[in-house]
Amino acid sequence: MPSVIAEDSVGIVNSQIYSHTQPFTLQCGTTLPSYELVYETYGALNENKSNAILICHALSGHHHAAGYHSMDEHKPGWWDTCIGPNKPIDTNLFYVVSVNNLGGCHGSTGPLTLDPETQKFYGPSFPSVLVRDWVVSQSHLADHLGIHKFAAIVGGSLGGMQALQWTIDFPERVHAALLIACAAKLSAQNIAFNEIARQAITTDPNFFAGRYVENSVKPSQGLMLARMIGHVTYLSDDGMRDRFGRELKSGDLSSGGGVEFQVESYLHYQGRAFSKHFDANTYVLMTKALDYFDPARETGDDLVATLAPVKAKFLVLSFSSDWRFPVDRSREIVNALIEARKNVAAAEIESDQGHDSFLLPIERYVRILRSYLIRVAGEVGK
C-alpha cells in the first residue's frame, strides 16, 4: 500500500471496459458474437489524437500497467517503472492505452467469461486466439477511442510480437514500434518450455479438461509448476548466482538433512502467488499464441518480404543475458528491417537480469526508451 503516491506516478487509475457488440471472427474461423476488452489510460489525448501509445502485455501481463487502483493496493501496475509523468513513457507527453488481451483473465472476454450462447463459462472451449486476433481487437478499441494512428506501440516479449504484427497488418496506423526483448518467432527450445508448462497444467488432476471452475477447484499445482519453469527461464544463470548462489534456507549439506536452498523457497513462493491470481486456460491459450506467432511463414520464411509493406519506424532493444529471447533473435529483426530499408534504431543492453530485464529500471535501457519517445513526441506533435 502506498502511504504517499510518488510525484512521478500516474496515481489512482480506473479500469474501463470497451464493448464490441458486433460479431468478431477469429483467425481460427470461430466467430465470437461480441466481446469486451478491459483497459486503462494514463495521460491525456491531444486534440489531433496523435499522441497515443499502446502498451501490449506479455504472457502473464494485463491492462493494469501503471499507478494504483486504490490506496490499498500493495504494488503499482506491472510497468510502473516506465510509465508516468517524466518517466520514459511520459504521460505528460503521451496518452497511454493499456489493454488486457482477448482470452485474458483480468476482465477481458476469455475463458472465465460466460459464453452468451450456452450461458456456461467458455473455459477450454474459448477459441484459439492468435497474435493477429489481438491486434485486430486492439484496433477496434483504437477506433472506439478515436485513435487512427498510434504515436507508438510498445511491448516486451509477447508484447513486442503484437507491436510487430501491428506494423504488418496496419501499416498506416503505427508511427513507431518499440520491440523489446522479443523475436520474430519462437525457437524449438522456447516451444519446448511452453509445452512443458502446458503439460504441467493440463495433467493436474484438478484441471478437469479445463472445466475446473464448474468443479469448484483450480489446477493450482500445475499452474505453480508452469510459473516456476517460466520464472527460471526469465532469469539468467549469472543473475540467479548473484541473487541466490547456493545459500541455504535450512538444513545441512554435509549430511543432506532438511536442506532447502533459498532459490527453491523463492520459486515456491513465486509459483504459489501466481497460481492464485492467474487462470489456467488463459495460460494455455497465451502460450499457444506465442508458439504460433510466425509472421514470415506466409512469405516462405522471408522476413524481409513480410516487412516490405511496413511504414513504421522501429526501436529494437534486447538484453545481453536474456536466453529466452536472446540478442540474436532481435538482430534477426533488425537485419530484416535494414534489408527492407526501414527506419530502425537498435540497442543491446548489458544486463545480468535475463529476460526479466525489460521490466526493470536499467539505466541505459530507460534512457534510450525516454530519448526515443521524446523524439517521437516531436514528430507526432504533443
Place this chain on the structure above:
Amino acid sequence: MPSVIAEDSVGIVNSQIYSHTQPFTLQCGTTLPSYELVYETYGALNENKSNAILICHALSGHHHAAGYHSMDEHKPGWWDTCIGPNKPIDTNLFYVVSVNNLGGCHGSTGPLTLDPETQKFYGPSFPSVLVRDWVVSQSHLADHLGIHKFAAIVGGSLGGMQALQWTIDFPERVHAALLIACAAKLSAQNIAFNEIARQAITTDPNFFAGRYVENSVKPSQGLMLARMIGHVTYLSDDGMRDRFGRELKSGDLSSGGGVEFQVESYLHYQGRAFSKHFDANTYVLMTKALDYFDPARETGDDLVATLAPVKAKFLVLSFSSDWRFPVDRSREIVNALIEARKNVAAAEIESDQGHDSFLLPIERYVRILRSYLIRVAGEVGK
C-alpha cells in the same frame, strides 16, 4: 536387436552383484544393515590389477554402459560409443567396471529394495545419499575386486562429480580422473531445474508421498514432466533449432488449429519412455545428491585448498553449447587444479549438442579421450 554384434562391441555381457554384508553408515548418519551393488565389467583385469577403469554414471544412468544383455536387447549400454575394443575406453587395454549407484533403480539397493528390518519397500524412507557415500560404496566394490588403485575413474555430469570426489577422499586410489561436462558444484539455476523436476514428481497424485508401489501405481505424469524438463536442459537452443526447428507434426499455424510441433511430440515420447523404466524416489534422491555436492564447502569455498591432498592427474572436458554445465564451470575446476599444482589437461570441445554431447561420438572428443587413456595405459602397465 543387433542382428550381428559389431567387432568393436564388448558383445553379450552379464550383470553381477556385489553384496556388502557389513553395516554401512551414510553421511546422513543412517546405517544400512547391508547393501548390494549391481555392476558389469568389460575387458580383463591384468595381473597387477593396475588396469581398472571405473565408470560413474549420471542422473538417469546405470551399470549397463556397454554391450548387450542378450541378442534381443534393442539398444546397447548407454556409453557403448566409448567403451569397447579399440574404442576410447579400450577394453583391449583396460578392465572396465561400471556400477549402478546406491539408491538407484536398476538393481542396486535403493528405494525399490525391501528394507530387511521392516520387510517393506524402502521407498521414500531410503536414506539421503550423497556423492561421498557413492564413492565409499564404490571403494568397497573395488576392494572386493582386488583393485587397490584405479588406472582411471571416468564420469560425465554427475559421474564427473563422483570422479572428483574419489580424488579427494581416496587420493592413493586414483591414477587419473576424467571429468567430463561437470562442475565443482551446481549453480542456483541448476538447483532450480532439479527442484522443479522434484515438484513435478512429488505433486503427482499417484506419488502418495513416495508410497506408490504399495498403492500399485506410478507417478508417471510427474516423472514424464521431470524428464521433459531435464531433456530440454540437456540440449542446446541451436541443436534443437537444427533438429526440430518449427516443424509441425500436425495442424495449421495460420489458424492455430490442431497444431503439434515436432519438438513437442519428441519430448512427449522421451518423457513417456523414461517414466516407464525409472523410479520416482530414485530420481528425487539422485537430484538431491547433485544439488548437495559441494566439496569446497568444507574449506570455506576454497576449491584449491580442497584439492591440495589430491594425487591424481586430470583430464577435464567440456562442450561449447552445454548450458547446464557450461565450459566456465569446467574452467573453475581446471584453474583450481593448476593453482593447486596438479597435473591437469583440459579441452573445450566445439559441439552444438549441449550437455548431451558427452554421450555422443564427437570426433575431437573421442580422439582426446582415446589418446589420453592410451597414455594412462602406458603409465599403469597393460
